[in-house]
Amino acid sequence: MTNAPVIIWFRRDLRVEDNPALAAAHETKQPVIPLFILESESDSVPGAASRWWLHHALAALETRFADRGSRLILRTGPASDILPDLVKETGASQVFWNRRYGAGDIETDKALKTTLTDDGVSVESFNGTLVCEPWETKTGSGGFYKVYTPFWKSIKAKGPSRKEQATRPDKLAVPDTWPDSTALAALDLLPTKPDWAAKFPDWEPGEKGARAKLRAFLDGPVNGYDDDRNRPDIEGTSRLSPHLAWGEISPLQIWETTKDAVARGSVNDDEADKFLSEVVWRDFAYNLLYHYPDIRDEPIKPEFADFPWDDDRDALTAWQKGQTGYPIVDAGMRQLYDTGWMHNRVRMITASFLIKDLIIPWQEGERWFWDCLVDADLANNAASWQWVAGCGADAAPYFRIFNPVSQGEKFDPQGDYVRTYVPELAALPKKHIHKPWEAPDAILQEAGVTLGETYPKPIVDHGEARKLALAGYDQIRNK
Numbered sequence: 001m002t003n004a005p006v007i008i009w010f011r012r013d014l015r016v017e018d019n020p021a022l023a024a025a026h027e028t029k030q031p032v033i034p035l036f037i038l039e040s041e042s043d044s045v046p047g048a049a050s051r052w053w054l055h056h057a058l059a060a061l062e063t064r065f066a067d068r069g070s071r072l073i074l075r076t077g078p079a080s081d082i083l084p085d086l087v088k089e090t091g092a093s094q095v096f097w098n099r100r101y102g103a104g105d106i107e108t109d110k111a112l113k114t115t116l117t118d119d120g121v122s123v124e125s126f127n128g129t130l131v132c133e134p135w136e137t138k139t140g141s142g143g144f145y146k147v148y149t150p151f152w153k154s155i156k157a158k159g160p161s162r163k164e165q166a167t168r169p170d171k172l173a174v175p176d177t178w179p180d181s182t183a184l185a186a187l188d189l190l191p192t193k194p195d196w197a198a199k200f201p202d203w204e205p206g207e208k209g210a211r212a213k214l215r216a217f218l219d220g221p222v223n224g225y226d227d228d229r230n231r232p233d234i235e236g237t238s239r240l241s242p243h244l245a246w247g248e249i250s251p252l253q254i255w256e257t258t259k260d261a262v263a264r265g266s267v268n269d270d271e272a273d274k275f276l277s278e279v280v281w282r283d284f285a286y287n288l289l290y291h292y293p294d295i296r297d298e299p300i301k302p303e304f305a306d307f308p309w310d311d312d313r314d315a316l317t318a319w320q321k322g323q324t325g326y327p328i329v330d331a332g333m334r335q336l337y338d339t340g341w342m343h344n345r346v347r348m349i350t351a352s353f354l355i356k357d358l359i360i361p362w363q364e365g366e367r368w369f370w371d372c373l374v375d376a377d378l379a380n381n382a383a384s385w386q387w388v389a390g391c392g393a394d395a396a397p398y399f400r401i402f403n404p405v406s407q408g409e410k411f412d413p414q415g416d417y418v419r420t421y422v423p424e425l426a427a428l429p430k431k432h433i434h435k436p437w438e439a440p441d442a443i444l445q446e447a448g449v450t451l452g453e454t455y456p457k458p459i460v461d462h463g464e465a466r467k468l469a470l471a472g473y474d475q476i477r478n479k
Helices: 020-027 048-066 079-090 103-118 148-158 207-218 221-228 241-245 251-264 269-291 302-306 313-321 327-339 344-357 362-372 378-389 404-411 416-421 441-447 462-477
Strands: 006-010 032-039 073-077 094-098 122-126
Touching: 006 020, 006 079, 020 032, 020 094, 020 122, 032 048, 032 079, 048 207, 048 362, 073 079, 079 103, 103 122, 148 269, 207 221, 207 241, 207 251, 221 269, 251 269, 269 378, 302 462, 313 327, 313 344, 327 344, 327 362, 327 404, 327 416, 344 362, 344 378, 344 404, 344 462, 362 378
Parallel strands: 006 032, 006 094, 032 073, 094 122
Antiparallel strands: none
8 A cells, every 4th residue: 555654652762853763654655643551561650750751752753743734642551452453453564663773672662563463564773762772783703791881882982873864853753533432531640639649840851851951961061070060059960861761862862962062172081081981871671671670679799689778668768759858868868859859979879778778679769760760771770770779780899988078079969959959958957968867956956857757867877887888799799
């Protein structure tokens, strides 16, 4: 059928620009049916905060298609049923999508490709998500990288695997009859009672917001990035992570825009490299996910499966609510819940505290972050938790245990970050803001702080907890 429609199936690639699958669908000159399925069975079923982001991202994508005289079709349920049914309903002759890398999603896509191909439907897939795909970056011996630095050096040397951005369609051919679509509101992605997202900052989900974030970052903060990225009290990072997680901007767009800024002389080459190396860390996480498909649940270093974890649910709840008595930890956990995002340095501090101060399994933290982060990313989240836990392929050694006091003093030197998210400590001087339990009674009284009442006392002694964590590590290491 020469005029049969084609389907472009969106997943975590919610953009019109530099979208290889969409460009290929457009190039057929046939009517294009854009489709998004809120999947009930997927490796990346979004958590609560990500669902909030997804609602607004889909609304932005609907507008992008309306501007092109087209529509976005929404469906919900198992993709293995919905996509073949839509193909039959519309008489579609081809289906296009950008690849994904979770083991379950790969199997779903393989099975769908077989089913559709057997029915005479052409299926094409593309890299619209990564700088380089997991099988494209190999060591000298032909294996895959398990250490990040050589992985980054390899990608830096060869550059992105796609050498130019996909063409943006300004107008799309449309079918004679549109299939039914579920209303966005009916997907029930937004919180209602209570509306815990009401305090989220002025995020702007969608391509427009992603481009604005990148421009703002390259116009200034990038030139202090190597140092400022570790400071949660200042705006020193790009905050592009949720846009990347939902594919509202591609790594190739970030790479080329950054390199163009370097060529114009507006961005320092070393700072640009540091920024791009952080973007490529995401590729490394997907490299690990691809080769270690159980990364969300099972430690890459198998000996950690026998670690003597604690099961203190009260301590876990205190950590989740930002009530540990350690100000930098509590500030991070409250920022996470209030804004749907947490500064990366503080992610490491809070993760280390859960794992090595409270001796609670890293999987508990991974699940909580998955539910609370608007940028929750299948590979990034799990790989980062395993890195902090010391059980990943290229992990921080287990005995690297962050001291929450010294980390706060170093990276939040004036205490401004803590004051923002732990307002009950706002009147404390910087000398005591990160260790209020050492403040004289007169200072606490003047600041309106009563430990154990207005702010909790530390739920663990860091020094003693560190000894327990190292003892647990020795136990599994000596087996």
